[in-house]
Amino acid sequence: MADLLSVEGVVHAYGGVQAVNDCSFAIPQGSIAALIGPNGAGKTTLVDLIGGAQKVQRGVIRYNGDSILGWPPHRRARAGLLRTYQLSREYQHLTVLENLLVSATGRIDESFAGALFRRHRIGATERELVSEARGLLEIFGLDALRNDHAETLSGGQKRLLEMARAVMARPRLLLLDEPMAGVNPALMEVIEGHIREIHRQGVSFLIVEHNLSVVDRLCDPVVVMAEGRTLAVGTMADHRANAEVLRAYLGSRSA
Amino acid sequence: MPYDLNYYLANLVVYFLIYCALTLGLNVSFGMAGVLDFSFITFMATGAYFAGVTALGPATAASELHYILGLNLPFPVDLVIGATAAGVLGLLVGLLAIRRLRSDYLAIVLVAVWTIAWSLANNLTGLFDGTSGLIGVPQPLEPQLNVNPNDYVFVFIPIALVVIAVLFVVSYCIENSPFGRALRAVREDQDVAAAFGKQTTRLRLTAMVIGSVYAGVAGVLTIEFLTAMNPNAWAIVETVIVFSALIVGGRGNIFGAILGALVVRILIIEGTGLIPPIPGHEELVSAFRNIFIGIVVIAVLYFRPEGMLPERRRRYFEAVRRWPRRAAGEQQGG
Amino acid sequence: MTIALHSVGFGLVTASIIALAAVGLTLQFGVTNYINFAYGDFMTLGAYLTWTLDSAFNLPIWLSLALAAVLTSVAALVVSQVLLEPFARRHKQLLFILIVTFALSLILSNAILAIWGGDYHEYNVGLETPLSIGPLLLTPQDLGIILLAALSMLGVHLLLTRTNVGKAMRAISDDKNLASVTGIATEQIVALVWIISGLLAGLSGGVLALDVVSFDPNLGVRFLFVIFAAVILGGIGRPYGAMLGALVIGLAVEVSVVVIPAAYKLDVAFVILVVVLLLRPQGLLAVAGKA
Numbered sequence: 001m002a003d004l005l006s007v008e009g010v011v012h013a014y015g016g017v018q019a020v021n022d023c024s025f026a027i028p029q030g031s032i033a034a035l036i037g038p039n040g041a042g043k044t045t046l047v048d049l050i051g052g053a054q055k056v057q058r059g060v061i062r063y064n065g066d067s068i069l070g071w072p073p074h075r076r077a078r079a080g081l082l083r084t085y086q087l088s089r090e091y092q093h094l095t096v097l098e099n100l101l102v103s104a105t106g107r108i109d110e111s112f113a114g115a116l117f118r119r120h121r122i123g124a125t126e127r128e129l130v131s132e133a134r135g136l137l138e139i140f141g142l143d144a145l146r147n148d149h150a151e152t153l154s155g156g157q158k159r160l161l162e163m164a165r166a167v168m169a170r171p172r173l174l175l176l177d178e179p180m181a182g183v184n185p186a187l188m189e190v191i192e193g194h195i196r197e198i199h200r201q202g203v204s205f206l207i208v209e210h211n212l213s214v215v216d217r218l219c220d221p222v223v224v225m226a227e228g229r230t231l232a233v234g235t236m237a238d239h240r241a242n243a244e245v246l247r248a249y250l251g252s253r254s255a
Numbered sequence: 256m257p258y259d260l261n262y263y264l265a266n267l268v269v270y271f272l273i274y275c276a277l278t279l280g281l282n283v284s285f286g287m288a289g290v291l292d293f294s295f296i297t298f299m300a301t302g303a304y305f306a307g308v309t310a311l312g313p314a315t316a317a318s319e320l321h322y323i324l325g326l327n328l329p330f331p332v333d334l335v336i337g338a339t340a341a342g343v344l345g346l347l348v349g350l351l352a353i354r355r356l357r358s359d360y361l362a363i364v365l366v367a368v369w370t371i372a373w374s375l376a377n378n379l380t381g382l383f384d385g386t387s388g389l390i391g392v393p394q395p396l397e398p399q400l401n402v403n404p405n406d407y408v409f410v411f412i413p414i415a416l417v418v419i420a421v422l423f424v425v426s427y428c429i430e431n432s433p434f435g436r437a438l439r440a441v442r443e444d445q446d447v448a449a450a451f452g453k454q455t456t457r458l459r460l461t462a463m464v465i466g467s468v469y470a471g472v473a474g475v476l477t478i479e480f481l482t483a484m485n486p487n488a489w490a491i492v493e494t495v496i497v498f499s500a501l502i503v504g505g506r507g508n509i510f511g512a513i514l515g516a517l518v519v520r521i522l523i524i525e526g527t528g529l530i531p532p533i534p535g536h537e538e539l540v541s542a543f544r545n546i547f548i549g550i551v552v553i554a555v556l557y558f559r560p561e562g563m564l565p566e567r568r569r570r571y572f573e574a575v576r577r578w579p580r581r582a583a584g585e586q587q588g589g
Numbered sequence: 590m591t592i593a594l595h596s597v598g599f600g601l602v603t604a605s606i607i608a609l610a611a612v613g614l615t616l617q618f619g620v621t622n623y624i625n626f627a628y629g630d631f632m633t634l635g636a637y638l639t640w641t642l643d644s645a646f647n648l649p650i651w652l653s654l655a656l657a658a659v660l661t662s663v664a665a666l667v668v669s670q671v672l673l674e675p676f677a678r679r680h681k682q683l684l685f686i687l688i689v690t691f692a693l694s695l696i697l698s699n700a701i702l703a704i705w706g707g708d709y710h711e712y713n714v715g716l717e718t719p720l721s722i723g724p725l726l727l728t729p730q731d732l733g734i735i736l737l738a739a740l741s742m743l744g745v746h747l748l749l750t751r752t753n754v755g756k757a758m759r760a761i762s763d764d765k766n767l768a769s770v771t772g773i774a775t776e777q778i779v780a781l782v783w784i785i786s787g788l789l790a791g792l793s794g795g796v797l798a799l800d801v802v803s804f805d806p807n808l809g810v811r812f813l814f815v816i817f818a819a820v821i822l823g824g825i826g827r828p829y830g831a832m833l834g835a836l837v838i839g840l841a842v843e844v845s846v847v848v849i850p851a852a853y854k855l856d857v858a859f860v861i862l863v864v865v866l867l868l869r870p871q872g873l874l875a876v877a878g879k880a
Contacts (some may be wrong), residue, residue, distance in 0.1 A: 051450055077452035091443040093507075094436070095568055101433075102440045105452030108433045112461055115432035116425065122433060130571045147570050169451055291687060293626075351863060354870070358683050359624045362691075363821065364866060366626070367814035371859045374811075378852045491810060495695045498688060542703040549696035556685050557676060 003062075004029040004173055004204050005050070005081075010059035012049055019045040021228030022059070027173070027221070032195065032205040034219035036212065038248055042228040043208045044086070047177050050206070051083040052076045063173070077105055080172030086181060088158035092151035096142055096161060099150050100133040100168040101126070107170075133168060140164045140194065156187045163191065167198055174198075176207040180214055192218060212236065224248070265408040267521055272415040273476045274520040278501045278512035279419075279426050280469025285498070286506035286566075287435060288462035289442030291358050293494055294348060294365035295470055297372045298341040300489040302471025303478040304376075306337030307389040310479070318391070320384045330395030334418070334475045341471020342464055349463040353456055369491055376486050388485025392478050411480055418476060422469055426509045429465075431569070438462055439507070492545060496524075499552035505562030514564055523548060591724075596844045598725035604839025605738030606797050610812075611819040611831035612745055613789025619762030619826035620782040623683060625673075626690040628790055628816070629809030630697035635661040635791030636798035636808055637705050644713045650799070651733065658791035665787025666780060668693065674779060694810070701806045709803045734796045741789065742832055749828065754781060762826055815842070815855055818862040824872030833873060837861070 003026040012020040020042045027033045035043050048054040050061055052073035060067050063081055071079075091099050108125045109118055137143040140160045145153060153161060159179065166174055179195075180188050188211075195218060199205060209215050215222055216236040224231040224239055226248040232239060239245045277299065284290045305324075310333040313325035328336075352364040377386050384390075394407060395414055402410060429435045440448045441455045449455045478484045496519065504515020527544040555562060614628050625631075638657035642648045648656070672693070677686050717728040727735075749755040757778050790809075797812060798804045819838045823830025838858050845857045865872065 053446065053450070073446075073449040074452045074454050077450055083450055085447070089444055089447045091440050091447070093443060093566065094439060097571060098436055098439075098569065101571075102436050102448075102453075103451050110433040110437040110453075112429070112434050112465065115428045115434040119428065119432070126433065126571070147568060149568065165451075289684060291684060293691065351866070354866075358687060359618075359825075360821070360866070360870065362626070362687055363624065363814070363817045364862070367817060367859055367862055370811065370814045371856055374853075374856065490807075492695055492698070495691055499692065502688070536706070538702055538707045542699040545699040546696050546703070549692040549699070552692045553672070553676075553689050556689060557679065560680065560685065 003027060004064060005206065006062040007046070007050070008060045008062070010046070010049060010056050010061060012045055012054060012057050018228055020049065023225065023229050025223045025230050025233050027204065027206055030202075030204055031221060032199055032207065032219050034215045034222040035206060035208045035225060036210070036215060036222060037225035037231070041225040043225055044177065046225070047083060047175050047208055050175060051081070077169065080170065081175075082166050082169050082171040082173070083175035084162045084166050084177055084179065086177040088155070088162050090150035090153070090158055090161050090165070093149055095147050096137065096150055096153070097130070097133055097146035099161060099165050100136060101129055103165045103169045104129050105169050136164050136168055156183065159183065159187070159191065163194060167203075171203055173204045173206065176205060178208055178210065180209060180211045188214065262405055262408065265412060267525060268412055269408060269415055269480055270525070271516055271521050272412075272419045273473050273480070274500065274516040275419050275513050276422055276469050276473035276476065277497045278504065278516045279422055279509060280466040280473070281497050281501050282506060282509060282512040283426065283429060283469065284462045284466030286501060286508070286512070287429070287442060288438040288459050290353070290459050290463050290466075291362045292365055292463060292466060293362045294368040294372075295466065295497055296489045296491070296493040297369045298345055298467035298470035299474035299477070299493075300372070300376070300484070301344050302337035302341040302474030303484040304383045304389065304474075305340035306333040306475040307392045307478045307484055308383065309333035309336045310393050311389065311391070320389065320391075321381050322384050322389060323382055330414075330479065333479070334472070337475035338468050338471040341474065342468040345464040345467025346460070349460040353460045353463060366491070369494070373486055373489070386486060388483060389478065390483040392482045392484075394482060395479050415476055415480075418472060422472065423509065426512075430509055496548060499548050502552050502560075502562055503555050505564035505566070507566030508562070508564045511562050511564035511566075515562070518563070519548065593844065593847050594724040595726045596846055597840065598722075598727050598731070600840035600843035601725075602727070602731045602734050602800060602839075603843050604836045605735045606793055606800060607816060607819050607839050608738050608832050608835035609741055609789050609793035609796070610816045611823070611835045612742065612828050613786040613793070614816055615820045615823070615826055615831040616745070616758065616828055617782050617786035618820075619828070620758055620779055621677065623677065623686045624690070625786070626687065627693040627697050628786075629811075629813035630694050630701070631661055631665055631787055631790035632794030632797060632809035632812070633701055633806060634664060634697065635794030636804055637701055637710070638791065639795040639798065640710050640712060647713075650712060650714050654792065654795040657795050658788050661791025661794070662784045662787035665783050665790065669783040670780065698806050698810065705806070707805060709805050711803050712799060714799070730799060734800065737792070737796065741792065745828060754778065758782060814862070815858040818858040818865075821862060821870070821872055822865050827872065830872055
C-alpha cells in the first residue's frame with residue numbers, strides 16, 4: 001500500500017532563511033506519526049507546505065501517491081488532508097456549533113442558488129449535520145457551549161474546538177500543530193484520549209510536538225527534523241539512543 | 256398643509272426604501288463576506304445609467320442630451336437591464352480585485368475603480384451625458400396612469416416596496432443558509448476557511464456580485480423616481496455613507512441594515528436637510544453633516560463595532576446523535 | 590518628436606509630485622501596517638494651507654509651501670495620536686482601521702470644504718515663461734518642483750540609511766513584533782513616521798495644486814489612486830520602490846498624451862495598476878510577506 005503522505009526532497013526558503021532544506025520522510029496509512037526537533041528546525045514551515053499555505057520550491061509532496069504540488073488548500077481539504085493551528089484559529093463570531101457545521105466540507109450545498117431554490121433539501125441535510133456536530137461536541141465536552149460565540153471560549157476549550165472542527169471535516173490525515181503547547185496535564189490526558197479514539201476511527205495523524213513524553217506514548221513513526229532536513233525516523237526509543245539526535249537537542253531538555 | 260406633509264413623508268418612504276437596497280447589498284458583500292467594497296456606489300450608478308438609457312428614447316438633437324442606447328423600453332425591463340449591468344460590472348471588477356490579497360490592496364483597487372468610472376462618466380459625454388447627466392427619464396407606469404406629478408410618489412411606493420421586499424427575501428435566504436455561513440467563515444478567517452475546503456475567492460466574488468446587483472437596483476429605483484442621474488450623486492462620499500449606515504445599524508444583520516438606512520439616510524441626512532441653509536455658505540450644513548457622520552461611524556467602530564443590532568446568534572434545533580456512524584444500523588456504545 | 594520630449598519634461602514634474610506623495614504613504618504603511626485612505630485629503634490640506642499663507646498672508650510661494658507642509662505634518666501627528674493609533678491598538682482587525690481612514694477622509698474633506706468653501710482656488714503666482722533646458726521645456730516652477738522632490742528623496746534616503754531612527758523604521762517595516770522585542774521604541778518611531786508622512790503629503794499636495802493651477806477640495810482624492818499605483822508598482826512598504834514607481838507612472842502618464850486625449854492621461858495610471866495587480870502584485874521591489 002502506498003504511504004499516505006510522502007515528503008521527498010522538499011526545499012523552501014524565505015526572507016533569506018533556508019527553512020526547509022531537502023527534507024524527506026514518509027508516513028504510512030493508519031499511523032499516528034510525530035514530527036519533532038529543536039526550535040527553528042523548520043517544522044511549522046513544513047506543516048504549512050503540507051497544508052498548502054506555502055508553496056514548495058523544490059521537491060515533491062505526495063498524498064495517497066499523488067503529487068499535491070499546486071493543489072490549493074481547499075482542494076487538499078476536500079481530499080481529507082487537514083491541519084490545525086498552534087494558536088487556535090476558531091471562527092470567532094460564529095457559534096461553536098457553526099464552527100463545526102461550516103467544516104462539513106462538501107457535504108452540504110453551500111451555493112447561492114441552493115440558498116434560494118433548494119432550501120427544503122438543504123434543511124434536511126443540515127438537520128443531519130447538526131445531529132452529527134452535536135454528537136461530536138458532546139464527546140469533546142462542548143455541547144453546552146454550542147450556541148456561544150467561539151471567541152468566548154477559554155483557551156483549553158478552544159483547543160478542543162479546534163480538534164472537534166477538524167474531525168467534523170472527516171479527515172484522512174490530520175496535521176496537528178503543537179496540540180499540547182501550554183496545556184495543563186488534565187487537559188493533555190483528555191486530548192490524548194481523543195487522538196487515540198479518532199485514530200481508532202481510521203484517521204491518520206502527523207503531530208508536531210515538543211512534549212516528548214506524549215510523543216513517546218502516542219506516536220510511531222517519529223520523524224526528527226533539524227536545520228530543515230530529516231535527521232532520523234524511528235521510535236522514541238531509537239532516537240534516545242541516537243547520538244546525532246541527542247546532539248541536535250543539546251541545550252534543550254527532553255520532557 | 257397636511258397634504259404637503261403627506262407628500263413629504265411619502266418621499267421619505269421612497270428614499271428610505273431605496274437606501275435599504277444599498278445597505279442590504281453592502282450587508283452581503285461587506286457585512287457577511289467581509290469584502291471592503293470601496294467602489295460600491297459605482298454599481299448604483301451603473302444600474303441607474305443603464306436603466307436610464309433603456310427607458311429613454313434615442314438621443315436626439317432636440318433633447319440636447321448625449322447618451323448611448325435609448326431603447327424606449329418600459330419598467331420593469333429597464334430594471335432588469337440596469338441590475339444586470341451592475342452585476343456584470345461587479346463581476347468584472349471582482350475578477351480583477353478579489354484574489355488572495357490583503358484587504359488593503361482590494362480596497363485600493365476598488366477606490367481606483369470608482370475614480371476611473373467617475374472620471375469616464377464625466378469626460379465621455381457620449382456615454383451618459385457627462386457632468387450634466389441624464390434627465391427626463393420616464394417614470395414607471397407614469398404614462399399609463401398619468402397622475403398629477405405630486406401624486407406620483409404614491410404610485411411609486413408600492414413598486415419600490417415590492418422590489419425591496421424581493422431583495423429582503425433574498426437577503427433572508429442568504430442569512431439563513433449554508434452559503435451565508437460559508438461567507439461568514441471566510442470573513443472571519445480566510446486562510447482557515449480555505450484550509451477547510453472553502454473556495455474563498457469564489458465565495459467572495461459571489462458576495463461582491465450580489466452586492467453590486469443590489470446597488471444596481473437601488474440606482475434603477477433612484478433614476479426612475481427622480482428622473483435624473485449625474486456624477487454628483489455618486490461621489491466617493493456616498494460609499495462612505497452607505498458603510499456608515501450599515502455599521503451604525505448593525506452589519507451582518509438584515510434588520511441592522513434596514514435600521515441603519517433609517518437612522519443615517521432618514522434621521523441624520525433628511526433631518527439635517529431641514530436646517531435652513533446659511534446664505535453665502537450653502538455647503539456648510541452638508542459639510543457638518545458629513546463630518547458628523549464620519550465621527551459617528553468611527554465612534555461606533557471604536558465602542559460598539561457590531562452596531563445597534565448585532566449579527567444574530569443562530570440556534571439550530573436538533574437532537575444529539577451518537578458519533579461516529581460507521582455504517583447504517585451499527586450500534587455504538589457511549 | 591518635440592512634443593514627446595516636452596512630455597518627458599512634464600513627466601518629470603508629475604513624477605516628482607507623485608514621488609513626494611508616494612514615499613510618504615509607503616513609509617507610513619511600512620511602519621504602521623495599514624493604508625491611510627485619508628492621505629489624499631492631507632495632500633489637499635497642504636494645498637489649502639499653502640493657499641492661505643500665500644494669498645491671505647502674502648508669503649512667498651515656496652515659503653508658504655514649506656510652512657504648510659509643516660502644519661500638515663502637525664495635523665497628521667495629532668490625528669494619528671488621537672485617533673488612528675489608539676484605534677489600531679484596540680481593534681486589531683485590518684478591516685476596521687481601513688474604514689476608519691476612509692471615514693477620516695470624509696471628515697477631512699468636509700472640514701476643508703467648511704473652512705475654505707467649495708469654489709476653485711488658485712495660488713497667487715503669475716504665469717511663467719518656460720525655459721529650454723536641453724530638449725525639455727520647463728518653467729522655473731517646474732524646476733523648483735523637481736528640485737524639491739529630489740532634495741526630499743535625498744533627505745529620506747539619508748534618514749533611512751544614516752540615522753538610527755531611520756534604521757529603526759526599516760527594521761519595523763520588516764517585522765513589527767521583532768522590532769519591539771529588541772527594544773526599539775516603536776511608539777516614538779510611529780509618531781515620527783506620521784510626521785514625515787504628513788510633511789510629504791502636505792508638500793506634494795501643495796505642489797500638485799501649483800501644477801494643476803486651479804483646485805477644489807477634491808484635489809487629493811482624485812489623485813490618490815495615482816499615488817496608490819506608484820506605491821503598489823514599487824512594492825508596498827518600499828520607499829525606493831515608490832520613487833521608482835513614481836518615475837514610471839509620472840513619465841507614462843505624461844508621455845501618453847502624445848497618443849491619447851489629455852483628459853484621460855490619469856487613466857493610464859489605472860491601467861498600469863491593473864496590469865501590476867494581475868501580473869506581479871507584490872510590485873517590482875517587493876518585500877516577502879507584505880502582500
